[in-house]
Amino acid sequence: MFRILKKSLKTGVVTGRHPAAAPADEAPTSEARDKATPFRSSLAFRAVDTGSCNACEMEMNALANPVYDIERFGVHIVASPRHADALVVTGPVTVNMERALKDVYKQTPDPKIVIALGDCAINCGMFKGSYAVTGPVDRHIPVDVRIPGCPPRPAEILKSLSELRDRKP
Amino acid sequence: MADAVTAMAQLKEAYGASVTELSPINGTPRLRVKKDDVPQVAHYLHTNPNLRGALSLLWAVDHRPRETRYEVCYLFTLSERKDWLLLCTDLQGDERLFGSITPHIHAAKWYEREIRDMFGLIPVGHPDMRRLVRHEHWPKGSHPLKKDFRWDTVLERAQGQYAFRQIEGEGVFEVPVGPIHAGIIEPGHFRFSVAGEPIMQLELHHFWTHRGVEKLFEQQELTAAVSLAERVSGDTTVGHSLAYCQAVESLLHLEIPRRGRYLRSLFLELERLHNHLGDVGAICNDTAYALPHAHSSRMKEQVMQLNDRLTGSRFLRGVNRVGGVGIDPTSTQLTQVVAELDGIEPDFSELERILFANASLTDRLETTGVLTERTAWDHAVMGVVGRASGVDRDIRRDHPFAAYDELPPKAVLYRYGDVRARMRVRMDEIHESIRLIREIKHRIPQGPILTLPTEVPVQGTWAFSAVEGWRGEIIYVVMAGEAGQIHRCKVRDPSFVNWPAIQWAVLGNIIPDFPLINKSFNLSYAGNDL
Numbered sequence: 001m002f003r004i005l006k007k008s009l010k011t012g013v014v015t016g017r018h019p020a021a022a023p024a025d026e027a028p029t030s031e032a033r034d035k036a037t038p039f040r041s042s043l044a045f046r047a048v049d050t051g052s053c054n055a056c057e058m059e060m061n062a063l064a065n066p067v068y069d070i071e072r073f074g075v076h077i078v079a080s081p082r083h084a085d086a087l088v089v090t091g092p093v094t095v096n097m098e099r100a101l102k103d104v105y106k107q108t109p110d111p112k113i114v115i116a117l118g119d120c121a122i123n124c125g126m127f128k129g130s131y132a133v134t135g136p137v138d139r140h141i142p143v144d145v146r147i148p149g150c151p152p153r154p155a156e157i158l159k160s161l162s163e164l165r166d167r168k169p
Numbered sequence: 170m171a172d173a174v175t176a177m178a179q180l181k182e183a184y185g186a187s188v189t190e191l192s193p194i195n196g197t198p199r200l201r202v203k204k205d206d207v208p209q210v211a212h213y214l215h216t217n218p219n220l221r222g223a224l225s226l227l228w229a230v231d232h233r234p235r236e237t238r239y240e241v242c243y244l245f246t247l248s249e250r251k252d253w254l255l256l257c258t259d260l261q262g263d264e265r266l267f268g269s270i271t272p273h274i275h276a277a278k279w280y281e282r283e284i285r286d287m288f289g290l291i292p293v294g295h296p297d298m299r300r301l302v303r304h305e306h307w308p309k310g311s312h313p314l315k316k317d318f319r320w321d322t323v324l325e326r327a328q329g330q331y332a333f334r335q336i337e338g339e340g341v342f343e344v345p346v347g348p349i350h351a352g353i354i355e356p357g358h359f360r361f362s363v364a365g366e367p368i369m370q371l372e373l374h375h376f377w378t379h380r381g382v383e384k385l386f387e388q389q390e391l392t393a394a395v396s397l398a399e400r401v402s403g404d405t406t407v408g409h410s411l412a413y414c415q416a417v418e419s420l421l422h423l424e425i426p427r428r429g430r431y432l433r434s435l436f437l438e439l440e441r442l443h444n445h446l447g448d449v450g451a452i453c454n455d456t457a458y459a460l461p462h463a464h465s466s467r468m469k470e471q472v473m474q475l476n477d478r479l480t481g482s483r484f485l486r487g488v489n490r491v492g493g494v495g496i497d498p499t500s501t502q503l504t505q506v507v508a509e510l511d512g513i514e515p516d517f518s519e520l521e522r523i524l525f526a527n528a529s530l531t532d533r534l535e536t537t538g539v540l541t542e543r544t545a546w547d548h549a550v551m552g553v554v555g556r557a558s559g560v561d562r563d564i565r566r567d568h569p570f571a572a573y574d575e576l577p578p579k580a581v582l583y584r585y586g587d588v589r590a591r592m593r594v595r596m597d598e599i600h601e602s603i604r605l606i607r608e609i610k611h612r613i614p615q616g617p618i619l620t621l622p623t624e625v626p627v628q629g630t631w632a633f634s635a636v637e638g639w640r641g642e643i644i645y646v647v648m649a650g651e652a653g654q655i656h657r658c659k660v661r662d663p664s665f666v667n668w669p670a671i672q673w674a675v676l677g678n679i680i681p682d683f684p685l686i687n688k689s690f691n692l693s694y695a696g697n698d699l
Contacts, residue, residue, distance in 0.1 A: 003519075007464070007520070007523065011467070018474065047353040051378040051380050053400045053401065054693060057353050062469075065467060067467060067470045079352070080351070095324055097378065100348050100356065104349060125400075126385070126396065129321045130321070130381035132381035153483065
């Protein structure tokens with residue numbers, strides 16, 4: 001017990017110890033901001049991987065670590081689409097995952113927003129045209145927010161999410 | 170015990186008429202075996218007490234349009250001296266059948282199903298002929314790696330359902346999990362059959378993230394495909410790109426400058442470090458012990474930020490090039506790397522002491538998800554999972570690449586094969602990686618970091634290379650095509666081998682322990698599905 005306390009005291013608060021995010025290429029559209037209005041103080045998102053290489057997943061997992069600590073902004077990562085306000089989709093949509101993505105979208109209660117995370121989800125990236133890839137996410141379900149990068153850094157994801165829920169347009 | 174040359178002589182003596190010697194590939198002896206005799210020869214190689222060959226890789230090549238033949242190749246690792254031995258066999262003209270070796274060698278099971286899906290070649294005698302990569306809604310006759318299948322084909326949709334093996338009986342029920350899981354992880358489907366709490370059977374249904382990586386390689390030039398290799402499995406960026414680069418370099422006869430080789434080892438160890446740090450915490454988190462998870466993910470973040478400062482990428486992307494590396498850290502930067510790790514090591518050691526003092530954690534980890542040495546051998550399991558089950562294999566030591574001939578690593582070995590052993594392998598490897606990085610900083614020579622390729626490889630020649638990534642052995646086989654194009658690139662992440670083994674490790678455990686066991690394996694879905 002003493003050891004654990006000592007460790008925590010010695011470590012101190014590490015939250016926010018990360019480089020600032022680069023300015024985003026595109027700010028969220030005003031329609032997306034309108035759709036995000038109900039989720040300004042609390043957003044529960046569900047991650048869906050439709051064929052990503054796992055780098056985007058690792059960066060999303062990093063959001064929950066003590067350095068980024070996304071929960072302090074009222075953003076929660078939930079275990080089921082039925083608990084979610086937003087779907088975060090990564091990866092080009094593969095032939096095998098197409099149906100699962102559509103199912104998940106139907107299972108998510110309205111109102112909802114869809115965030116395409118990473119270059120693959122936005123434009124299929126390096127996998128464009130492959131026989132096993134059916135196209136970017138917006139070919140199958142409507143996408144509200146796009147966060148580019150291969151993969152986007154956690155600080156950039158945080159920034160995009162906070163811009164989306166910013167009160168001032 | 171036998172090295173590869175005496176093994177070859179022994180095989181020739183035992184099967185004189187059906188084997189012929191071919192020119193070696195990357196110094197690895199190669200035998201051509203008559204098609205019908207492959208199962209016998211492979212069985213002999215696998216079970217002979219002198220040889221004890223473990224199947225490391227099995228792949229096929231479509232040689233069209235140059236020749237109308239398919240070639241199936243088997244790469245074995247001999248158990249004592251870890252030498253490699255290659256067996257190849259031809260399917261001429263319209264032949265589509267080849268003898269399955271799965272009845273004798275369990276490790277071949279998924280490889281042969283994969284070949285059937287991707288090439289339409291039938292492994293005769295295979296006990297499980299269900300589809301593997303192509304899910305049931307893929308149309309009949311679509312075999313993507315055949316040369317007459319266009320890479321950008323738009324697939325029609327068919328109907329069908331995967332037939333899971335079923336256990337029937339009173340009180341037995343099935344629990345389907347996935348493809349979309351509760352955590353932020355990749356998609357895969359698990360089908361449990363349970364009676365009460367204990368798992369009676371687990372069946373995997375994967376390949377949801379199949380993106381056609383091997384076919385995409387065939388559309389690229391040899392020197393340009395490094396960035397695709399980096400994206401095969403995002404968490405193993407350096408491992409995959411290094412294995413790819415090494416294969417291409419041996420095709421182009423490139424000599425890598427010494428400093429370049431040292432830097433490759435540095436980046437590979439940094440990658441091992443951040444992944445292992447994350448895994449140790451994640452295993453604890455799956456027992457609902459959140460404190461170590463917070464500490465270890467903080468340390469992992471520290472290493473990833475270090476990667477970012479050093480190379481401009483948190484995942485070390487763009488580091489490896491064909492011919493060397495693209496980034497040359499200054500000596501001040503290297504000193505900073507070591508200084509940062511000097512801070513992380515005692516930090517991590519403190520965490521280790523906290524973990525080992527916790528009896529309830531030990532209770533969850535010990536004897537959970539045991540993969541016995543025998544099962545591990547049968548499945549030719551490798552990497553962290555193998556070393557926790559007594560499989561003493563580490564490519565860095567057995568077939569040194571990059572700078573490991575000058576920096577021999579100590580291979581970690583445990584025999585219990587439970588979750589705790591797998592966690593301890595990772596912990597010990599963290600210390601070992603930090604030691605290696607200090608050593609690299611101390612011994613790195615000055616000089617160039619890149620040799621530019623000058624020649625174009627001869628069409629039809631091929632090479633393979635193996636790298637000990639943080640999960641285990643990554644193998645790439647690259648065959649040159651016309652004018653510097655890739656004819657065939659076989660990618661093998663260790664996950665492809667280790668996934669089937671998890672089906673045995675969970676037997677008798679309870680479903681609530683499955684996430685823990687799965688996390689202790691921590692296998693890649695993207696690297697498996699390709």
